Amino acid sequence: xxxxTYRLINPAGDEMELPVRKGTVGPDVIDVxxxxxxxxxxxxxxxxxxxGSCESDITFIDGEKGVLMYRGYxxxxxxxxxxxxEVSYLLLHGDLPTSAELESFDDTIxxxxxxxxxxxxxxxxxxxxxxxxxxxxxxxxxxSAYYHDEMDSSNPDHRDIFAHRILAKLPTIAAAAHKLxxxxxxxxxxxDLSYAENLLHMLFAVPAEPYEIDPIAAEALxxxxxxHADHEQNCSTSTVRMAGSSGANPYSAIAAGxxxxxxxxxxxxxxxxxxxxxxxxxVSQIGKYVEKAKDKNDPFRLMxxxxxxxxxxxxxATIIRDMCHKVLAKLDRKDTPLFDLAQELEQVALKDxxxxxxxxxxxxxxxxxxxxxxxGIPTSMFTVMFALGRSVGWTAHWREMISDPAGKIARPRxxxxxxxxxxxxxxxxx
Numbered sequence: 263x264x265x266x267t268y269r270l271i272n273p274a275g276d277e278m279e280l281p282v283r284k285g286t287v288g289p290d291v292i293d294v295x296x297x298x299x300x301x302x303x304x305x306x307x308x309x310x311x312x313x314g315s316c317e318s319d320i321t322f323i324d325g326e327k328g329v330l331m332y333r334g335y336x337x338x339x340x341x342x343x344x345x346x347x348e349v350s351y352l353l354l355h356g357d358l359p360t361s362a363e364l365e366s367f368d369d370t371i372x373x374x375x376x377x378x379x380x381x382x383x384x385x386x387x388x389x390x391x392x393x394x395x396x397x398x399x400x401x402x403x404x405x406s407a408y409y410h411d412e413m414d415s416s417n418p419d420h421r422d423i424f425a426h427r428i429l430a431k432l433p434t435i436a437a438a439a440h441k442l443x444x445x446x447x448x449x450x451x452x453x454d455l456s457y458a459e460n461l462l463h464m465l466f467a468v469p470a471e472p473y474e475i476d477p478i479a480a481e482a483l484x485x486x487x488x489x490h491a492d493h494e495q496n497c498s499t500s501t502v503r504m505a506g507s508s509g510a511n512p513y514s515a516i517a518a519g520x521x522x523x524x525x526x527x528x529x530x531x532x533x534x535x536x537x538x539x540x541x542x543x544x545v546s547q548i549g550k551y552v553e554k555a556k557d558k559n560d561p562f563r564l565m566x567x568x569x570x571x572x573x574x575x576x577x578x579a580t581i582i583r584d585m586c587h588k589v590l591a592k593l594d595r596k597d598t599p600l601f602d603l604a605q606e607l608e609q610v611a612l613k614d615x616x617x618x619x620x621x622x623x624x625x626x627x628x629x630x631x632x633x634x635x636x637x638g639i640p641t642s643m644f645t646v647m648f649a650l651g652r653s654v655g656w657t658a659h660w661r662e663m664i665s666d667p668a669g670k671i672a673r674p675r676x677x678x679x680x681x682x683x684x685x686x687x688x689x690x691x692x
Contacts, residue, residue, distance in 0.1 A: 374430040375451035403517035437464030492655030532631035566628030578626035
């Protein structure tokens with residue numbers, strides 16, 4: 263067997279050599295694309311946990327070593343030295359921008375944040391208590407009705423326009439959903455503000471009085487957006503790719519990604535952290551709930567600890583932890599019982615042998631939920647905030663997928679376990 267093939271032997275002794283594809287870094291991939299055509303069998307991999315669905319040069323994750331890189335740049339370096347708009351340019355275009363490129367890109371985003379007034383009227387059709395994620399998905403899907411003249415996916419200029427519109431307008435849509443929930447008037451965006459500052463303005467300002475933006479709050483949001491910007495072929499990103507592979511308009515593909523993110527097993531994890539903290543209730547109850555978490559027969563689980571991909575530590579959590587404590591200190595909310603509880607639970611988990619042995623360290627969801635809560639963002643908006651950061655990753659993957667000359671419509675196969683062929687019986691014979 264050569265280095266570049268993998269020998270497959272079935273129970274009958276029939277052999278087949280499968281090509282091995284090598285990436286820049288990370289595990290090799292066994293190419294099974296011709297397995298069914300050649301041998302008449304499918305592979306079986308529920309959840310696609312061992313299946314590479316595509317080639318991509320956007321993001322790399324090594325879960326064993328706790329590595330996350332965007333276009334080859336470690337996320338730690340980007341978090342320390344960059345900002346979300348620059349990272350967005352990197353994800354969309356493949357390289358860090360020059361000063362002139364960044365200035366032009368930033369200006370494009372700042373000057374395209376307003377929504378068509380018809381889109382704002384769309385919000386009036388929702389109940390006042392509609393979930394923000396439902397509104398976000400619906401309004402993003404409706405964008406195809408407003409910008410249908412520039413949706414030729416084969417046109418690189420149209421792909422750029424789409425990417426800029428999604429990045430620029432999504433915060434405005436998100437803030438409008440929040441304002442509808444709380445019964446306040448929509449706030450128009452301001453071109454003089456940065457991405458995170460503008461979002462804070464639209465979320466919390468009111469026409470009746472001036473609103474002063476807290477620089478720490480803007481810094482925290484910008485950092486969270488960087489850390490959430492992309493995460494390889496996760497559920498929502500794969501959904502965007504799958505929907506887009508049919509040639510569907512890109513706004514509907516992003517809307518599909520938003521819907522996938524809404525699931526509690528994906529984007530709802532930081533909301534679950536707050537629910538868990540409320541259930542624990544008090545610092546005095548931490549020991550009791552830690553023991554419940556260790557009991558395999560107890561349904562209680564500590565949310566925000568460990569990660570499906572990262573088997574050692576979540577590199578994003580290491581970065582956001584310091585910002586979490588910075589936010590709590592700056593906003594003078596340490597006297598809030600919920601935050602005291604979170605900080606104490608964090609310390610207990612970091613020192614407990616059980617959690618250390620199983621690498622159950624606090625992940626990015628643990629800290630992001632606490633930060634959002636400290637900033638005054640309601641729990642129902644947590645997943646929306648996640649979507650704002652992840653939108654640029656979705657868009658980068660859609661652009662990569664749609665411009666791939668070898669791309670095909672996604673069509674997974676299955677293992678059928680239903681009834682064999684049977685004959686129809688008239689109703690009186692059943």
